[in-house]
Every structure is written in C-alpha cells, then in structure tokens.
Amino acid sequence: MKKALVTGISGQDGSYLTELLLSKGYQVHGMIRRSSTFNTGRIDHIYRDPHNGDKTRLLLHHGDLASSVSLANLISEIEPDEIYNLAAQSHVRVSFDLPEYTGDVTGIGTLRILEAIRRSGIDTRFYQASTSEMFGGAAPPQTEATPFAPQSPYAAAKTYAHWVTKNYREAYGIFACSGILFNHESPRRGETFVTRKVTRAVAAIKAGKQKHLYLGNLDAKRDWGYAPEYVEVMWRLLQHGEPLDIVIGTGESRTVREFLEEAFGYVGLDYQDYVRIDERYFRPTEVDYLLADPRMAREVLGWEPKIKFKDLVRIMMDADLELLGLEAPGDGKRLLSDRFDGWHRWDDQLVSMDK
Numbered sequence: 001m002k003k004a005l006v007t008g009i010s011g012q013d014g015s016y017l018t019e020l021l022l023s024k025g026y027q028v029h030g031m032i033r034r035s036s037t038f039n040t041g042r043i044d045h046i047y048r049d050p051h052n053g054d055k056t057r058l059l060l061h062h063g064d065l066a067s068s069v070s071l072a073n074l075i076s077e078i079e080p081d082e083i084y085n086l087a088a089q090s091h092v093r094v095s096f097d098l099p100e101y102t103g104d105v106t107g108i109g110t111l112r113i114l115e116a117i118r119r120s121g122i123d124t125r126f127y128q129a130s131t132s133e134m135f136g137g138a139a140p141p142q143t144e145a146t147p148f149a150p151q152s153p154y155a156a157a158k159t160y161a162h163w164v165t166k167n168y169r170e171a172y173g174i175f176a177c178s179g180i181l182f183n184h185e186s187p188r189r190g191e192t193f194v195t196r197k198v199t200r201a202v203a204a205i206k207a208g209k210q211k212h213l214y215l216g217n218l219d220a221k222r223d224w225g226y227a228p229e230y231v232e233v234m235w236r237l238l239q240h241g242e243p244l245d246i247v248i249g250t251g252e253s254r255t256v257r258e259f260l261e262e263a264f265g266y267v268g269l270d271y272q273d274y275v276r277i278d279e280r281y282f283r284p285t286e287v288d289y290l291l292a293d294p295r296m297a298r299e300v301l302g303w304e305p306k307i308k309f310k311d312l313v314r315i316m317m318d319a320d321l322e323l324l325g326l327e328a329p330g331d332g333k334r335l336l337s338d339r340f341d342g343w344h345r346w347d348d349q350l351v352s353m354d355k
C-alpha cells in the first residue's frame with residue numbers, strides 16, 4: 001500500500017486530494033495544526049475514529065509548517081512514498097497584513113519540508129502547490145516559460161518556495177515538482193475567497209438574510225477551474241516519469257464582475273442592486289489578468305478540465321443554496337453527474353475508505 005503525507009489536509013484541496021488518494025488505495029497521513037476549535041470540517045465525512053474499532057487508511061497527525069522538528073519527525077516516522085505540500089497562509093489580501101508570517105509559513109515552510117526529506121534520505125516524491133499569483137504583473141497568457149512578477153507577500157513567498165523546490169531537485173536529485181495552479185474553486189472553497197464569498201452572499205440574499213455584498217476590485221480577471229479536477233493533476237504529476245513544473249488552468253479568463261452576473265443571474269437577481277464597493281478589499285498592488293496556457297498539461301499529462309466557468313458557478317450556487325435550505329435549480333448537480341465520471345461527487349458520498 002502506498003503512503004502519502006498531505007500537509008494542508010484540512011483545506012479545500014487537501015480534502016479533495018485525500019478522497020482521491022483513498023479511492024486509489026493509498027494510506028493517507030494528514031498533517032493538521034493545533035487549534036482551539038475543530039478545523040477538520042472538510043474531512044470529517046471521511047475520517048473514522050480507530051478507537052471505535054473502525055479500520056482506517058486516513059491518519060491525522062499534529063504538525064506545523066513553522067516547526068522543522070514536527071516536519072522532520074513526521075517524514076522520518078511515516079516514510080511516505082509521496083508528499084503533497086498544500087499547507088500555506090493562502091490568502092493574498094491577508095498576506096499584506098501578515099507578510100512576515102506568510103513568508104515564514106508559505107515560503108520557508110516549504111524549505112523545511114525539503115530539508116527534512118534531504119536529511120532523512122528517504123526515497124519520496126514531493127509536490128509543491130505553486131500558484132498563478134507568481135506571474136503577477138506578467139502579460140497573459142502565462143505558460144511554464146513566463147517570467148514571474150509577484151505582486152504580494154503571498155506571491156513572493158510562493159515564488160521562493162517554487163525556486164527552492166526546483167533547486168532541491170537539481171542539487172540533491174529529489175523528485176520534486178511544482179504545479180503552478182490557477183484559481184480553482186468548489187463548494188468547499190474558504191468563505192473569504194471572492195468566489196465563495198459571492199455564492200454564499202447570493203444564497204443569503206435570496207433567503208432574505210443579507211442585504212448587500214461588499215467587495216473590492218470587480219475588474220480583476222481570473223482563470224477559474226473546479227478544484228477536484230485540479231487535485232487529480234497533482235497526483236498525475238507525481239506518477240510521471242520525470243519531475244517537472246507545470247501550469248494548470250482552463251485557458252479561459254473572466255472578471256469578478258462576470259462571476260457576479262452569472263451567480264446573481266442564476267437565481268434571477270441583478271448584482272448591481274446588491275453589490276457595494278469597500279476600499280478595504282483592494283490590494284495595495286493588484287494582479288489584473290491571469291490566463292493559463294495549459295497546453296503542456298494536456299500534452300504531457302493528458303489532463304484537460306471538463307468543468308468551465310459557467311458550470312463552476314452553478315455547482316457552487318447549488319451547494320450554497322442547499323446549505324441554507326433553499327431549493328436549488330440543480331443545473332450544477334446535473335452537470336457533474338453528466339460530465340464528471342471520476343471518483344468525486346459534489347455531495348461527497350462517493351468515497352468508502354474501509355475496504
């Protein structure tokens with residue numbers, strides 16, 4: 001049985017990746033950080049408490065990207081075949097408020113893992129969660145050859161992590177790869193990220209629980225994809241014959257305003273009646289236009305996204321409407337059952353881990 005270690009297992013991507021790995025027969029070790037409240041809501045549906053006599057292939061361990069000791073101990077004790085580093089202070093706007101912490105966790109945290117791998121001497125494959133934010137001000141479309149121009153402490157920290165991953169590959173022969181992922185969303189996206197903030201607010205407005213939605217830059221253009229499809233490419237990258245860095249996106253870019261039109265329009269509302277601008281949500285330096293050229297992912301890994309912008313909005317809207325007990329049009333659910341024939345279903349009932 002293959003063993004994987006996943007940092008950031010309690011996040012959006014960590015939860016989907018864990019479902020994927022369990023469905024492929026892996027034993028999954030997840031690193032969670034200590035918190036005064038439970039932070040495992042996204043993986044509770046797949047966790048089985050061994051104290052109840054349940055067999056489980058999902059094991060959780062406390063650790064932190066700020067602690068070399070915890071990382072070194074986990075890696076030498078588990079001896080994973082694959083390590084997915086998804087943990088990060090991952091919010092761009094917040095990184096302007098917490099620049100030092102973001103640099104430490106998102107940047108140096110990656111170095112701590114690589115150094116633990118090197119010192120342990122184990123034969124493992126390493127995935128680094130790089131980001132399109134590293135392209136920052138670079139002209140679109142962005143490819144593997146586009147020079148980085150980071151525009152935030154988050155992007156600068158991720159750029160460091162990206163380069164040090166490449167350096168450990170070249171210097172020490174570690175099978176270390178980076179997926180340069182453009183924005184990817186889902187019903188599990190954190191509530192403060194713009195897409196989820198919008199879909200939650202539309203549902204709350206429809207339910208009569210909220211009057212207005214406050215946002216920043218509506219003209220930013222992003223290449224938005226569906227998270228479960230993106231975690232599959234992380235896994236494929238580590239199964240590839242050689243380590244490499246690769247751009248993952250849909251090849252389609254839309255503004256935040258278009259996202260609003262689509263989400264409000266889905267329930268018959270006009271976003272202009274509800275959206276207000278709050279200067280606090282603008283970043284000191286903005287990233288205007290991100291658009292992936294995902295040709296290499298298609299040619300080298302045979303990966304192509306099935307869920308594009310409009311479908312994504314519907315999937316997220318259906319989920320947030322249902323969360324508030326409202327009747328959802330159901331287009332998103334139908335799309336998923338038609339087009340997404342893989343291991344994941346949006347309502348999370350698919351994975352059985354006790355085989």
Ligand SMILES: NC(=O)c1ccc[n+]([C@@H]2O[C@H](COP(=O)([O-])OP(=O)(O)OC[C@H]3O[C@@H](n4cnc5c(N)ncnc54)[C@H](OP(=O)(O)O)[C@@H]3O)[C@@H](O)[C@H]2O)c1
Binds near residue numbers: 009039085086088
């Ligand atoms: N989603 C995107 O569009 C996108 C695009 C490109 C790259 N990325 C990168 O891909 C990764 C996964 O994204 P995501 O959307 O799943 O992010 P997310 O939902 O914000 O999850 C981040 C995870 O990191 C954990 N974490 C934060 N600080 C930590 C620390 N000091 N030590 C250990 N764990 C820590 C969080 O734990 P808690 O649950 O305790 O907070 C959470 O599990 C991130 O590295 C992100 O920067 C994301």
